[in-house]
Amino acid sequence: MNHDVILEVRGITKFFPPNILANYKVDLTLRRGEIHALLGENGAGKSTLARIIYGECKPDEGEILVEGRRVKLRGPRDAIRLGIGMVHQHFRLVESMTVAENVALVAAKRLILPVREVRDRLREFARKYELDVDPDAYIWQLSVGERQRVEILKALYAGARILILDEPTTALSPLERRRLFTALKRLKDDGYSVLLITHRLEEALQSDRITVMRRGRVVATIRPEEVSREELARMMVGRVVRTGNYVKRPSSRRSAPLLEVEDLWVMSDKGVYAVRGVCLKVWEGEILGLVGEAGNGQRELVEAITGLRRVEKGRVIIAGEDVTNAGARRIAELGVAHIPEDRLRYGLAPGLSLIDNYLLRKYYKSEYRRGPFIDYGKAEEELMRAVNEYRIVTPSLRVPALLLSGGNMQKLILARELSEAHRLIIASHPTYGLDVATAEFVRRFLVRERNRGSGILLVSEDLEEAMALSDRVAIINRGRIV
Numbered sequence: 001m002n003h004d005v006i007l008e009v010r011g012i013t014k015f016f017p018p019n020i021l022a023n024y025k026v027d028l029t030l031r032r033g034e035i036h037a038l039l040g041e042n043g044a045g046k047s048t049l050a051r052i053i054y055g056e057c058k059p060d061e062g063e064i065l066v067e068g069r070r071v072k073l074r075g076p077r078d079a080i081r082l083g084i085g086m087v088h089q090h091f092r093l094v095e096s097m098t099v100a101e102n103v104a105l106v107a108a109k110r111l112i113l114p115v116r117e118v119r120d121r122l123r124e125f126a127r128k129y130e131l132d133v134d135p136d137a138y139i140w141q142l143s144v145g146e147r148q149r150v151e152i153l154k155a156l157y158a159g160a161r162i163l164i165l166d167e168p169t170t171a172l173s174p175l176e177r178r179r180l181f182t183a184l185k186r187l188k189d190d191g192y193s194v195l196l197i198t199h200r201l202e203e204a205l206q207s208d209r210i211t212v213m214r215r216g217r218v219v220a221t222i223r224p225e226e227v228s229r230e231e232l233a234r235m236m237v238g239r240v241v242r243t244g245n246y247v248k249r250p251s252s253r254r255s256a257p258l259l260e261v262e263d264l265w266v267m268s269d270k271g272v273y274a275v276r277g278v279c280l281k282v283w284e285g286e287i288l289g290l291v292g293e294a295g296n297g298q299r300e301l302v303e304a305i306t307g308l309r310r311v312e313k314g315r316v317i318i319a320g321e322d323v324t325n326a327g328a329r330r331i332a333e334l335g336v337a338h339i340p341e342d343r344l345r346y347g348l349a350p351g352l353s354l355i356d357n358y359l360l361r362k363y364y365k366s367e368y369r370r371g372p373f374i375d376y377g378k379a380e381e382e383l384m385r386a387v388n389e390y391r392i393v394t395p396s397l398r399v400p401a402l403l404l405s406g407g408n409m410q411k412l413i414l415a416r417e418l419s420e421a422h423r424l425i426i427a428s429h430p431t432y433g434l435d436v437a438t439a440e441f442v443r444r445f446l447v448r449e450r451n452r453g454s455g456i457l458l459v460s461e462d463l464e465e466a467m468a469l470s471d472r473v474a475i476i477n478r479g480r481i482v
């Protein structure tokens with residue numbers, strides 16, 4: 001027995017009826033003090049494997065060994081007791097409680113939450129691993145990066161020595177992504193082991209070892225110095241993905257602006273101005289890229305434009321109509337599509353089926369009704385087409401949306417939001433969480449819509465992506481266009 005190995009997974013198989021083999025004979029070893037990347041496309045089976053290791057999901061076959069001993073996991077509690085911690089793809093924090101309270105909840109067997117003790121421990125973790133967040137801030141006030149640090153701190157506080165992170169960088173800005181890696185390296189140097197789920201090649205290449213999964217199986221476990229980017233991409237996808245080279249029709253003659261934002265002032269949840277006098281215009285047949293690191297007012301700006309947040313001062317005009325502080329539904333009815341940043345919060349009803357989620361914003365429209373009834377036939381036909389186009393992996397249209405993998409949930413929202421003709425598309429980070437092939441499909445889709453005359457506001461942190469797609473690029477910093 002190799003004492004270096006802290007966790008071993010042997011021959012794990014998990015079948016989801018009727019026809020999904022999420023894991024098939026998966027083997028994996030995690031060493032002490034290593035960052036091990038688990039790489040794979042949307043639906044490859046990464047989260048399923050993580051949930052099995054964390055005791056949230058029972059495998060049909062196979063075994064798990066911790067420090068050489070076979071363990072039986074009846075639930076996450078057993079995993080936590082064995083020193084396994086997990087940060088989920090979608091966070092599980094209590095919004096209305098503070099950071100310290102959320103962390104203290106881990107030890108909630110006691111009646112009174114040990115908040116003071118937690119504060120001290122949080123300070124210690126912050127110093128050692130560069131994981132700082134204000135213990136007294138409320139979760140709803142935090143950025144995605146801060147929330148994630150809270151999740152990691154929770155796991156550390158519970159005594160985890162093995163950390164499983166499920167796509168931790170999906171919604172992080174490049175800066176926060178670098179911070180996370182700094183923290184992970186510190187943890188690793190201190191003897192922690194990290195299983196890092198990702199579909200970003202550059203992240204896998206920064207890890208100590210990489211296990212590539214495809215369609216539920218392990219394709220290979222390798223060291224980064226043994227492969228090139230291209231080889232790694234091919235292992236992951238099983239074929240070559242063509243990117244770039246977008247065919248853009250020359251911009252149409254500028255007739256009318258579709259979106260006009262005039263001297264807009266909007267507050268953040270923290271009660272300070274997040275958008276400070278922004279002016280911008282999006283014309284027919286163009287993509288305006290709005291680039292900046294997350295947290296510079298993009299979210300508040302988009303929410304104000306789409307009717308989800310109050311405008312304090314200034315005007316929003318869509319297709320010539322003043323819609324300042326008009327409701328979200330009225331704005332949507334003007335032909336505005338919105339791909340929200342926080343897709344699960346605004347995006348999906350996890351308990352409803354795929355088809356009901358697809359109909360969520362359409363059911364009242366006449367084309368989806370037959371008399372007093374909803375015309376499921378029409379919706380199903382459309383959704384089937386989208387399932388093929390976006391390659392959404394699902395056993396059927398009738399299963400609850402929460403059974404989809406993270407990336408496939410994103411695809412479902414995109415499919416719904418983009419299923420109708422739109423004059424104006426507000427797309428916040430539309431390729432977050434998508435594997436290479438699907439991301440490319442979405443980019444091509446946006447360009448096609450532009451060529452048909454739609455106006456698109458593309459909010460992105462990825463300068464390269466924004467430059468490749470946009471006709472013009474604006475930079476946002478601290479609530480102002482610079």
Ligand SMILES: Nc1ncnc2c1ncn2[C@@H]1O[C@H](COP(=O)(O)OP(=O)(O)OP(=O)(O)O)[C@@H](O)[C@H]1O
Binds near residue numbers: 017403
């Ligand atoms: N509880 C469940 N019931 C039925 N099918 C499920 C369930 N959980 C996951 N699946 C299916 O198993 C497959 C693997 O899903 P998993 O979430 O492990 O993928 P993933 O690699 O994490 O993908 P992503 O990158 O999109 O998050 C998917 O096809 C998913 O729809």
Ligand SMILES: [Mg+2]
Binds near residue numbers: 047048089166405407
């Ligand atoms: Mg996943």
